[in-house]
Amino acid sequence: MSMSLMRGPCIPMLIKMDHSYSAAELAEPKPNSRMKQLLYSLLLKLLHLLFTCAELVYGAVQRLMWQFSRVPVTPPLADICANGRQLAKRPEHLGVILVEKDICWQTLADIILWSTAYGIHYVSLYDRSGRVRAGAEQQLRPHLERRRRALFGAVPCTVSLVEGGAEPGPTANGHSGDGGGQYHVSVALLWEPDGVGDMVAAARRLCSEVASGARRADSIDRHMFGEQLRAAAAWPDPALAIKLGPVRALLGYLPWQLRLTEVLDAPPRRPLLYRDFHRLLTAYGGIQQRMGT
Amino acid sequence: MTWISDKKLTWYESVCMNVLKTGQVPRHVAFIMDGNRRYAKRNHIEKTEGHARGFTKLSETLKWCRDLGVTEVTVYAFSIENFRRPQSEIDGIMNLAREKFELLLKERDKLSEHGVCIRFIGDLSLLPADIQRQTAEVMLMTRNNKAARLNIAFSYTAREEISRAVRDVAAGVSDGHLWSSDVTERLVEQCLYTRESPRPDLLVRTSGEVRLSDFLLWQTTHTCIFFTEVLWPDFSIWHLFSAVFTYQRNYDVIQAARADRSLRRLQHSTDGLLPGTARPGDSVTRPGDSAGESLDSTDSGSECAADDRVDSASQSAAAQKRVQSFLSHLDAARWGRLESLVAEGS
Numbered sequence: 001m002s003m004s005l006m007r008g009p010c011i012p013m014l015i016k017m018d019h020s021y022s023a024a025e026l027a028e029p030k031p032n033s034r035m036k037q038l039l040y041s042l043l044l045k046l047l048h049l050l051f052t053c054a055e056l057v058y059g060a061v062q063r064l065m066w067q068f069s070r071v072p073v074t075p076p077l078a079d080i081c082a083n084g085r086q087l088a089k090r091p092e093h094l095g096v097i098l099v100e101k102d103i104c105w106q107t108l109a110d111i112i113l114w115s116t117a118y119g120i121h122y123v124s125l126y127d128r129s130g131r132v133r134a135g136a137e138q139q140l141r142p143h144l145e146r147r148r149r150a151l152f153g154a155v156p157c158t159v160s161l162v163e164g165g166a167e168p169g170p171t172a173n174g175h176s177g178d179g180g181g182q183y184h185v186s187v188a189l190l191w192e193p194d195g196v197g198d199m200v201a202a203a204r205r206l207c208s209e210v211a212s213g214a215r216r217a218d219s220i221d222r223h224m225f226g227e228q229l230r231a232a233a234a235w236p237d238p239a240l241a242i243k244l245g246p247v248r249a250l251l252g253y254l255p256w257q258l259r260l261t262e263v264l265d266a267p268p269r270r271p272l273l274y275r276d277f278h279r280l281l282t283a284y285g286g287i288q289q290r291m292g293t
Numbered sequence: 294m295t296w297i298s299d300k301k302l303t304w305y306e307s308v309c310m311n312v313l314k315t316g317q318v319p320r321h322v323a324f325i326m327d328g329n330r331r332y333a334k335r336n337h338i339e340k341t342e343g344h345a346r347g348f349t350k351l352s353e354t355l356k357w358c359r360d361l362g363v364t365e366v367t368v369y370a371f372s373i374e375n376f377r378r379p380q381s382e383i384d385g386i387m388n389l390a391r392e393k394f395e396l397l398l399k400e401r402d403k404l405s406e407h408g409v410c411i412r413f414i415g416d417l418s419l420l421p422a423d424i425q426r427q428t429a430e431v432m433l434m435t436r437n438n439k440a441a442r443l444n445i446a447f448s449y450t451a452r453e454e455i456s457r458a459v460r461d462v463a464a465g466v467s468d469g470h471l472w473s474s475d476v477t478e479r480l481v482e483q484c485l486y487t488r489e490s491p492r493p494d495l496l497v498r499t500s501g502e503v504r505l506s507d508f509l510l511w512q513t514t515h516t517c518i519f520f521t522e523v524l525w526p527d528f529s530i531w532h533l534f535s536a537v538f539t540y541q542r543n544y545d546v547i548q549a550a551r552a553d554r555s556l557r558r559l560q561h562s563t564d565g566l567l568p569g570t571a572r573p574g575d576s577v578t579r580p581g582d583s584a585g586e587s588l589d590s591t592d593s594g595s596e597c598a599a600d601d602r603v604d605s606a607s608q609s610a611a612a613q614k615r616v617q618s619f620l621s622h623l624d625a626a627r628w629g630r631l632e633s634l635v636a637e638g639s
Contacts, residue, residue: 041315203459207466207473217463222452255510292374
């Protein structure tokens with residue numbers, strides 16, 4: 001939902017007065033304008049309250065509509081794969097940034113499996129406080145297994161969950177190592193230390209090498225520094241990141257790798273519907289990057 | 294045309310500004326000023342004219358930020374990647390830059406009056422020599438202005454900034470000024486181009502693009518990001534108000550994340566000291582040693598102070614002394630290079 005002041009209030013069109021204030025007048029409130037300050041403060045609080053109420057009402061109405069409307073059925077695997085092939089472009093690495101209070105494990109499992117069906121081989125799940133890492137075994141794996149059976153049935157599909165994304169780990173279907181089949185995806189479980197913390201650790205390692213004489217300081221440039229990072233090591237940079245939640249910040253997600261990542265907001269409905277995922281990937285397909293040129 | 298616009302606000306703009314100012318106002322706002330060329334195409338004007346109008350908008354926006362009480366602004370004027378553009382366009386941008394930087398030099402008194410410190414951040418060695426001298430002169434001329442700061446990212450990418458900072462730290466280790474165990478997040482941050490600056494509270498990107506394009510990647514991990522469809526030359530005060538309003542609506546949750554991060558870093562740093570940070574006899578400050586120490590304050594400037602406390606908690610006094618000495622040495626070298634540039638030109 002978007003409520004913004006972008007087009008300005010209607011006041012200027014109705015009242016054409018031309019009184020203007022200088023910066024000096026705006027700088028500090030004079031003692032006799034305390035009432036004015038109080039009024040401005042109340043106005044701002046009222047504005048925020050109105051926005052909050054509008055968001056709550058809109059959210060409640062949306063949830064009611066979802067409850068009484070028919071839930072679109074997730075299409076069969078063949079249709080999902082066809083949708084993936086029709087995309088103008090597909091990210092090699094899809095990031096999922098969780099900035100919401102509650103984790104919907106089914107949504108995470110679905111995003112991983114839909115990405116697999118689209119031919120996306122790298123997915124990173126980021127929650128700054130590490131809830132996804134902590135809940136991977138008890139929460140994510142069971143959902144993955146259930147949703148995998150529902151979508152893929154007997155078709156082999158390999159999902160490798162990896163903390164930090166450095167090495168492939170045991171897979172959701174019980175097989176270890178890289179999936180050699182058509183449908184396989186590596187999923188990095190990331191948290192805050194995998195961001196700036198990873199860069200600092202890399203800097204420390206490089207400095208140790210310089211101290212021991214194994215490396216020259218002037219050999220450090222942006223190309224080699226990137227290769228030193230361990231989070232999602234050897235993975236392509238995430239071309240697309242889907243943000244789950246209303247917070248307008250990335251809260252530490254892979255800052256180095258985020259250089260050219262398109263960041264799109266997922267709709268608020270949980271679990272996320274397939275059509276919403278498809279719309280996000282289609283929107284990504286329509287984005288043109290000029291790469292500075 | 295001037296860098297310090299004095300265009301007055303209308304009464305309704307003033308009222309809205311005063312209303313917003315009673316809430317949280319970001320101390321440091323960063324802008325990715327995107328859309329000049331698309332604006333030029335849409336309005337059937339030359340690209341260089343589009344960039345010129347973009348500069349006009351920058352001047353206006355700086356005035357609005359000043360009126361709002363924003364004390365630091367960082368703008369992404371030219372990326373290292375932009376050198377891949379057609380040479381004719383690059384020449385046009387460089388000529389515009391020469392003209393505007395010369396104007397900065399002429400507006401020395403106005404800049405002093407408003408206390409504005411100007412800093413050019415980026416790999417300035419990639420720029421033509423005369424522009425390098427201009428930027429050096431402007432930075433030296435305004436270095437003692439303390440009321441506000443304008444960082445102009447010119448020939449900049451965040452990856453170049455971060456890797457250069459790490460290289461500088463590594464050179465410090467190589468020269469014996471630092472030990473490798475002295476390397477902390479705060480130290481690397483103090484070697485970035487934006488050292489001494491608080492992290493941006495708000496990042497605004499115009500033109501509808503939804504990526505950071507290698508801008509302040511380290512500094513904006515916990516920054517409120519506002520993407521807007523409007524092209525930069527069409528950016529209005531209402532778009533700025535909308536961005537600040539969005540910042541206010543996200544303030545609590547972002548500040549909580551920042552505080553949580555500082556606390557987690559402190560816990561990690563004091564659970565186990567890094568090898569070599571402390572030796573028998575070294576005094577190490579731990580949290581709780583200082584009465585009233587708190588990580589509750591979470592605005593961007595306090596976040597840096599919290600990071601300093603993390604380092605103090607985990608580093609020996611000797612390590613802190615090495616770090617301070619190294620940073621002074623690095624600072625002196627940077628100013629020395631600027632002074633040499635100006636001296637060469639005169």
